Amino acid sequence: MNVGFIGLGVMGRPMAGHLIDKGHTVYLHRVKPVSQFLVDKGGVAALSAQEVAEKSDVVILMVPDTPDVEAVLFGEHGVSAGLSAGKLVIDMSSISPVATKEFAARIKALGCAYLDAPVSGGEVGAKNAALTIMAGGAKSDFERARPLFEAMGKSITLVGDVGAGQIAKVANQIIVGLTIQAVAEALTFARKAGADPARVREALMGGFASSRILEVHGQRMVDGTYDPGFRIHLHRKDLSLAVDAAKALDLSLPTTAATQQLMNAAIAMGDGDLDHSGLIRTLEALAGLRR
């Protein structure tokens, strides 16, 4: 398949690499020294997002945030300038579910198809082609994209119509962020009250408090090591998507909002580039326990 790939960052590079490895002709946007290896293994450097769209049947986006998607799709020499009827745009970035519906409508007006398909699993999942992919769009478009998804991910779900993938991703980030905060409050409580957080965590594994977060991020909190992983900065962006969408929807998300505020504090205290398990350091500071 002729596939365009726009967004060759930490996630996009290995994802595009898997597509090349599967034998697809992959047109690459903004190749830099760090992504030159993709050209060496057979990818084709393009001059603009427009050229990527002109040469590809399917255009994949993997960029940081909502304004980046808008600029790449509809800016000067953007994707929309290069599209022709029948092509498929897949946005794998994590962006606003509300904006996604608008972008999809504008792409469909050009006679093209649109899927949102954000991922979770991080850099490790991208490198191992083991991403969780949450898609929104028409079933037929999802099936057309399936071979590409299968090259990059393991758990692949069509959640619903356009936007549903982004909704699921935001829901995922709400649960992950708030569960990290929950574990952080519990372990800080244990420590301040005079118990060993490591033994408390062990006593709680296997019961209703058990989760991937208690297992993985709880261990990081016990060890006090916060190499990312997924940075607090990026998680704050994702909770901002939740809070912004909540306002647009007249929806109250009390502990999502509180956790976003605590991420603001973590960043103010210089912890923005730590793994999100490092949120516990903010609580420790509030408790006079900062290491």
Place this chain on the structure above:
Amino acid sequence: MNVGFIGLGVMGRPMAGHLIDKGHTVYLHRVKPVSQFLVDKGGVAALSAQEVAEKSDVVILMVPDTPDVEAVLFGEHGVSAGLSAGKLVIDMSSISPVATKEFAARIKALGCAYLDAPVSGGEVGAKNAALTIMAGGAKSDFERARPLFEAMGKSITLVGDVGAGQIAKVANQIIVGLTIQAVAEALTFARKAGADPARVREALMGGFASSRILEVHGQRMVDGTYDPGFRIHLHRKDLSLAVDAAKALDLSLPTTAATQQLMNAAIAMGDGDLDHSGLIRTLEALAGLRR
């Protein structure tokens, strides 16, 4: 072993039953028609907590809250009036970690030993002798109690010194309560944004958002069925222990406090006797979605 059992409620009845089944002589406090079956299978009804303590080597408490433990231990005709040196008191209730240390000191002053050993697992865990038991106290006392714990529970951990069991239980209830709230916010977001909460939940299972709560309580939220399980009323009590201890310790637990406030709201709206997964109904009301 001669064992006293005080607190023959929903949890205490099956727990005392397992001890009788294992061949222990069990002295029972306040036998009522609903607990008469324990006498029928060999338990011995006592006239007071004092008499229970006089006749037993080990006295187990399983009562609702901190003031109940204090009354049973130190009130008129209470346990302390019947204790003699060398006896062991085990409080399996879920109460204040701070008060626990004080109660233990007063019992130790009588020449007796003290363990706190709260449980999780609920009525089902109690009936199936599958409770998680989180103990605090001396290692030798813990070993003395081990055969009794093994008659009632499966995962049995000595977390630390006296009070550490209650600390672990509070930490457990913080994580469980806040994770329920996290899943509730995520699924309400999904629903209000126009996606199917059932499919969003499925897409999230297996990733970092996965937990026993997403699995069990998330399913209850999707189904809209909130038969307890563990009632919001009782969980609010446990978060009150966390919030009260946090004040005593100069500790800030922002989302624990927020979740406790939302439990206040749930109870105000008539949902106190629902399973704690029913917390989602408060969010639904706030979002104009109340079913």
